[in-house]
Amino acid sequence: MNSTHPCWCGETDLTDFSPEYFCCENCQTLVLKNWPPAERFDVIDDASDFYGRSYYESFVVQDGYPSLAERARNDLNERCMHWMRTVLKCRLPPARTLELGCGHGGFVALMRWAGFDAAGLELSPWLVEYAKSAFGVPMLTGTIEKQDLEPRSLDLILHFDVLEHLPDPRTTMRRCMELLNPDGFMIVQTPCFPVGRTYEEIVRNKDRFLEMLRPAEHLYIFSKASIARLFSDVGAPFVYFEPAIFHHYDMCVVASPRERTPHSEAEATEALLRHPEGRIIQALLDANAQHKELVRRYEEIDADRQARLQKLLKMDALYKAMEERLASNSAADGSGAAR
Numbered sequence: 253m254n255s256t257h258p259c260w261c262g263e264t265d266l267t268d269f270s271p272e273y274f275c276c277e278n279c280q281t282l283v284l285k286n287w288p289p290a291e292r293f294d295v296i297d298d299a300s301d302f303y304g305r306s307y308y309e310s311f312v313v314q315d316g317y318p319s320l321a322e323r324a325r326n327d328l329n330e331r332c333m334h335w336m337r338t339v340l341k342c343r344l345p346p347a348r349t350l351e352l353g354c355g356h357g358g359f360v361a362l363m364r365w366a367g368f369d370a371a372g373l374e375l376s377p378w379l380v381e382y383a384k385s386a387f388g389v390p391m392l393t394g395t396i397e398k399q400d401l402e403p404r405s406l407d408l409i410l411h412f413d414v415l416e417h418l419p420d421p422r423t424t425m426r427r428c429m430e431l432l433n434p435d436g437f438m439i440v441q442t443p444c445f446p447v448g449r450t451y452e453e454i455v456r457n458k459d460r461f462l463e464m465l466r467p468a469e470h471l472y473i474f475s476k477a478s479i480a481r482l483f484s485d486v487g488a489p490f491v492y493f494e495p496a497i498f499h500h501y502d503m504c505v506v507a508s509p510r511e512r513t514p515h516s517e518a519e520a521t522e523a524l525l526r527h528p529e530g531r532i533i534q535a536l537l538d539a540n541a542q543h544k545e546l547v548r549r550y551e552e553i554d555a556d557r558q559a560r561l562q563k564l565l566k567m568d569a570l571y572k573a574m575e576e577r578l579a580s581n582s583a584a585d586g587s588g589a590a591r
């Protein structure tokens with residue numbers, strides 16, 4: 253079957269996957285069937301464009317996601333700490349950093365406090381102003397293709413939940429690679445298409461990946477194989493898969509032109525404790541680790557409690573059955589005696 257829009261890899265002969273997506277068998281990426289108009293992918297007018305103010309103020313909220321104000325408060329000690337660990341494994345501060353699609357700008361602020369020379373980029377001028385006023389971070393407005401930046405001037409390019417929204421991911425990633433220092437890293441969070449499973453299986457198993465089939469926004473959904481191919485194509489052949497915070501439907505990918513020697517947690521701590529703001533980041537990391545450990549222990553204890561409860565209920569049922577048998581035996585004995 254032919255799609256109206258080819259895959260990012262150039263393939264035009266795509267097979268049916270679900271009511272809203274094709275699958276490219278050439279690279280194992282899901283491709284949206286009904287492609288939105290080209291003007292969808294930039295924000296000129298915040299009042300009317302898709303990724304303008306209303307996307308953050310009503311579109312995502314109607315979909316059950318938290319508001320921007322809630323995210324600006326809650327993300328910092330949750331997903332941002334997960335991302336911070338991944339960043340510090342790749343690169344220690346100082347380093348020049350740009351986060352594409354940084355939203356409220358909270359992670360850019362945390363990166364700056366950690367000692368990175370970090371800035372954010374957003375399409376919506378309204379959101380750019382929001383990030384500046386909420387976190388006082390430097391921001392760029394518009395697509396990365398439009399920015400006047402020195403080639404090889406960035407050590408880290410980060411984008412979380414951005415890749416799946418891009419209409420031409422290869423061109424955008426190629427532009428990013430031009431801006432990336434050859435010793436630098438790109439760190440990406442994006443949905444992960446579980447290759448080998450049919451749509452019917454995914455629906456039958458109520459797989460949480462279903463939540464990522466969002467035809468209004470997600471144009472391409474990469475698999476581990478296709479994302480490695482994408483980065484290899486644009487000059488980052490070293491691709492590492494890190495644990496994703498939302499591992500039930502996402503993947504976290506580190507891509508680089510050169511091989512990575514990961515930094516240890518001790519090295520990261522040493523770098524953070526060198527300056528006062530870095531100590532705040534270390535404290536947030538510690539609190540986040542303690543919270544995760546408590547949740548892990550709670551889940552362990554709860555599973556144990558459930559198992560013990562099941563055992564008790566089983567014993568209770570056995571006891572009741574025994575009681576009933578005894579009662580019926582003694583009734584039978586009684587009736588025998590009366591005869």
Ligand SMILES: [Zn+2]
Nearest residue numbers: 259261276279
């Ligand atoms: Zn493809």
